[in-house]
Amino acid sequence: MRYGIYIVPAAIVLTLGSLACKPPKTAEQIKAETQAAFNEGVQAFNDGKARTTNPYLNDKANPHKMQGWSDGWDKAQADKTAADKAAADKAAADVKAAADAKAAADRAAAEEAARKAAEAERAAAFKAATDKALVNIHFDYDKSEIKENDRATLQGIADFLKAYPAAKVEIAGNCDERGTNEYNLALGNKRAAAALVYLKTLGVDEARFTTISYGKEKPLCTEAKEACWSQNRRDEFKLK
Amino acid sequence: MPRFLVRTLLCAFVASGLWAQQTEVVLSATSSAKLVLAMTSPKATGLDDTAVATEFTAVLKRDLDESGVIAMLQEGLPADGAPTKAWKEAGAQWLLTARLSKSANGDLHMEAAALDTAADKGVFTRTYNANRIVPLRYLAHYLADDLVGRLTGEKGVASSRIVFVRQVAPGVKEIFQVDRDGAGLVQLTRHGSLTLSPTVAADGRLAYVTYKGGAPEIWGQRRKDGPHEKLFPTSGAGSMLSSPVWSPEGKRLAFVQGDRRGNSDIMVLDLATNRARRLTDGNGINTEPSWNPNGNQLGFTSDREGGPQVFLMQDDGSNLRRLTGEGLYNASPTWSPNGAMVAYVSRFEGKFDLFVYKLGEGKAYQITTGVSTSESPAWSPDERHLVFTSNRFGSSQIFTTDLSGRKIVRLSDLAGCQSPRWIRGR
Numbered sequence: 001m002r003y004g005i006y007i008v009p010a011a012i013v014l015t016l017g018s019l020a021c022k023p024p025k026t027a028e029q030i031k032a033e034t035q036a037a038f039n040e041g042v043q044a045f046n047d048g049k050a051r052t053t054n055p056y057l058n059d060k061a062n063p064h065k066m067q068g069w070s071d072g073w074d075k076a077q078a079d080k081t082a083a084d085k086a087a088a089d090k091a092a093a094d095v096k097a098a099a100d101a102k103a104a105a106d107r108a109a110a111e112e113a114a115r116k117a118a119e120a121e122r123a124a125a126f127k128a129a130t131d132k133a134l135v136n137i138h139f140d141y142d143k144s145e146i147k148e149n150d151r152a153t154l155q156g157i158a159d160f161l162k163a164y165p166a167a168k169v170e171i172a173g174n175c176d177e178r179g180t181n182e183y184n185l186a187l188g189n190k191r192a193a194a195a196l197v198y199l200k201t202l203g204v205d206e207a208r209f210t211t212i213s214y215g216k217e218k219p220l221c222t223e224a225k226e227a228c229w230s231q232n233r234r235d236e237f238k239l240k
Numbered sequence: 241m242p243r244f245l246v247r248t249l250l251c252a253f254v255a256s257g258l259w260a261q262q263t264e265v266v267l268s269a270t271s272s273a274k275l276v277l278a279m280t281s282p283k284a285t286g287l288d289d290t291a292v293a294t295e296f297t298a299v300l301k302r303d304l305d306e307s308g309v310i311a312m313l314q315e316g317l318p319a320d321g322a323p324t325k326a327w328k329e330a331g332a333q334w335l336l337t338a339r340l341s342k343s344a345n346g347d348l349h350m351e352a353a354a355l356d357t358a359a360d361k362g363v364f365t366r367t368y369n370a371n372r373i374v375p376l377r378y379l380a381h382y383l384a385d386d387l388v389g390r391l392t393g394e395k396g397v398a399s400s401r402i403v404f405v406r407q408v409a410p411g412v413k414e415i416f417q418v419d420r421d422g423a424g425l426v427q428l429t430r431h432g433s434l435t436l437s438p439t440v441a442a443d444g445r446l447a448y449v450t451y452k453g454g455a456p457e458i459w460g461q462r463r464k465d466g467p468h469e470k471l472f473p474t475s476g477a478g479s480m481l482s483s484p485v486w487s488p489e490g491k492r493l494a495f496v497q498g499d500r501r502g503n504s505d506i507m508v509l510d511l512a513t514n515r516a517r518r519l520t521d522g523n524g525i526n527t528e529p530s531w532n533p534n535g536n537q538l539g540f541t542s543d544r545e546g547g548p549q550v551f552l553m554q555d556d557g558s559n560l561r562r563l564t565g566e567g568l569y570n571a572s573p574t575w576s577p578n579g580a581m582v583a584y585v586s587r588f589e590g591k592f593d594l595f596v597y598k599l600g601e602g603k604a605y606q607i608t609t610g611v612s613t614s615e616s617p618a619w620s621p622d623e624r625h626l627v628f629t630s631n632r633f634g635s636s637q638i639f640t641t642d643l644s645g646r647k648i649v650r651l652s653d654l655a656g657c658q659s660p661r662w663i664r665g666r
Contacts, residue, residue: 190504224631
């Protein structure tokens, strides 16, 4: 027991000493701890905690943790700021794009309306010109010669076709009820052809006409008198 | 010109009395050149007496009257059981007896016999069977046709039909068919557009022009009872087409095609090859072709010498000659079934009348005369009558006439009719 007074304190000293003098941390450990503290900092920021709540402020032994936590908090703050800014920028951009699109649509609608108005005007003008130009011409009984007073009408049709180069016209020859059905079909064909030939001499391409004969099958007027017959002996002009 | 005058004067008497109303001349039983036939009351089983009287006896009487060769004795008839001698004394040359029966399933059966009263021996006997879809009146038509056939050697036309065009709405015309006595109206086309110029081949195939596609096209049946299909043009469209007419053997179709210079030409389409050949020379209007019964000549209307006149030519376009001489407007030629006559219309004093040109005599005879217009003649298959249209009662209706022009009968009261054709029904 005499040596006990040496051994016990020595054991205590050794024990405490071994406890106090832990081996120094490796670089990996420091890096891992720093990363962990960094993540905690990020989490703390996301949880809404202040920068001053850094739990490692007084951990003088582990300054890397304090730094890591602060870095994490700072990074999270910076990320959030950037994200907020991006969102704000995007929202602003969206608003602007919507405004631009609406302006463009309005512009297009206005253009369309203007175009339609112009088209309607053109159509109205075309219809007016059509109605004015495409009027019937008439023939003497069993004849297919163009009459003197129908020349102005045919000139009008030629002028109309020159003014509207896309227009095509069907010439329909018709007869009065006197004479046979079949002969009148041939006579109607002759009357349509007479107008076609005349219009050709006025400088209109004959490819712009089709001819058809209805003979005496489509009378405008069905009474058996000259006033009626003279109306029925006609060429009708129709847009094709 | 004297021809016109004589006719006009002659018919002035008739016109004053008859033309003003519906002219149905009732034949006197004793009129000359007609065989006088009497009939004992038909014996019927399974049919009631009223039906027999209206659907058989009356129909047979009208058929025989319209035949123009047999007259039915109506007055002073002996009792049904009287001896042959009594019938002879009453004026009957033939005595007809008919026994009719209708079986439980509706089929009809008839035994008919005729006796020559002078010789007191049978001249005709025949049995008829008809299934239940055949109306009783058709048995009367068949009997009338066979009696006429026995007498003249050519079957009558009581069972024949008229095919014609009728307006069903403004701008819409369709083809119809009606029995020769005006009964049994049937609509043959439903194109809903202008449909014109029907022609019926000997085997019953129809062809016509329709505007259903806008421009006219020729439609018809390539085979008997076949569907209606486009026959011409095979491709494209646009030119004027009219007047298709089957050739007598039914293999070719004459028709008219117009060009954009105003000419119209007679063409012949060969149905076997689908090839069309032009027969006329693009010189003005050539239309209304009509075949002769041999199918080797065509009559047609042409304005090559001024107004419309009737011309004849071979079916290759050669041997062209003008047929009609008098008048400024002669058109619508139709060759008679035996080829000896050509019916046509001629304008005189602003209206149209029917004429018949006898090729053997080289002379034309006027058939109709009146204050109205008569148009579109077509021959009956037995050549004894013409069917035509006339506006004598206002709208254009269908009439028939014998070749004397004295027996004009309105076919039906249908209005707005044109282009009648007369075809055999069986």
